[in-house]
Amino acid sequence: DAGVIQSPRHEVTEMGQEVTLRCKPISGHNSLFWYRQTMMRGLELLIYFNNNVPIDDSGMPEDRFSAKMPNASFSTLKIQPSEPRDSAVYFCASSFLSTGELFFGEGSRLTVL
Amino acid sequence: GQQVMQIPQYQHVQEGEDFTTYCNSSTTLSNIQWYKQRPGGHPVFLIQLVKSGEVKKQKRLTFQFGEAKKNSSLHITATQTTDVGTYFCAASINSGNTGKLIFGQGTTLQVKP
Numbered sequence: 001d002a003g004v005i006q007s008p009r010h011e012v013t014e015m016g017q018e019v020t021l022r023c024k025p026i027s028g029h030n031s032l033f034w035y036r037q038t039m040m041r042g043l044e045l046l047i048y049f050n051n052n053v054p055i056d057d058s059g060m061p062e063d064r065f066s067a068k069m070p071n072a073s074f075s076t077l078k079i080q081p082s083e084p085r086d087s088a089v090y091f092c093a094s095s096f097l098s099t100g101e102l103f104f105g106e107g108s109r110l111t112v113l
Numbered sequence: 114g115q116q117v118m119q120i121p122q123y124q125h126v127q128e129g130e131d132f133t134t135y136c137n138s139s140t141t142l143s144n145i146q147w148y149k150q151r152p153g154g155h156p157v158f159l160i161q162l163v164k165s166g167e168v169k170k171q172k173r174l175t176f177q178f179g180e181a182k183k184n185s186s187l188h189i190t191a192t193q194t195t196d197v198g199t200y201f202c203a204a205s206i207n208s209g210n211t212g213k214l215i216f217g218q219g220t221t222l223q224v225k226p
Contacts, residue, residue: 033214043156043201043216056213091155100144100205102214104155 002026004105006092012111018080021108024073025094033102034067034077035091043091049075050097061086082112117204119217127225132189134220136202143205145178145185146214151198159187159200192224 005024013019025032033048047057049069057067064083069075079086089109093102118137126132136145144163148156160169162178162185169176175188189196199219 035216042218045213045215048213093156099161100146100214101158101161102146102148102156102203103158106155 004092004094004103006090006105006108008108009106010109010111012113013082014113015083016081017112018078019082019086019110019112021077021090021092021110023075023077023092023105025075025092026103027073029094029096029103030072031095031097032069032075033093033095034075035093035104036088037091037107038088046077079110082110084112087111117202117215117217119202119220121220122218123221123223125223125225126192128194129191132192132196132222134187134200134202134222136185136187136204136217138183138204140183142182142185145205146203147176147185147187148201148203148216149198150201150219154198156201189222192222194224194226197222197224 004026007022031050034046036044036046044059046059047067048055052069052072065079067077087110089107091104091107093104095102120135124132144161146161147159149159150156160176165182166180167178173190177186185202187200199221201219202217203214205214
């Protein structure tokens, strides 16, 4: 079975550019999560969706960040404009709402110069 | 905000020695999960604890959930080099599996052969 698929795996961009990260959750999972991981702050929950509906976006750093889940098989996390402090590994994870066990993708490593 | 404190941050052990990481919260937890992240990898689910005082074992790994459901521990007996990685606890504060998991800072384990 395919796991959670994220793209791109690596992205290097310049400050001010728009960044779009993509995620395909495991088929049948009804919860999707975006986490950000840095050495300083660890794993931070940015936003999560249940049944494609955003439930809690209190972890989204600021208005430059936005996330969408137009259907059960696709989600995006957009940063516009990007800043060097956004450099991190961004993980997408999915789960069944009933069990709570998270399945993580391999992450998107973002570097903003 | 809600926090889950995990100690120690780092642990270096000789192969064959035991290892323990602790997770503490000031808030009563609905359940707690444990994940392992290998260097350069993504977090992988190990186990979930739900009941007060629960103890679960997976080969050399023993997981405990405190009686007050405010703390948890992961103990590895006779560490091996394959145990290297960062171990995270992740706590669900809300009752049931509403989805919001807060991760501890993680304990990075190094094992000297």
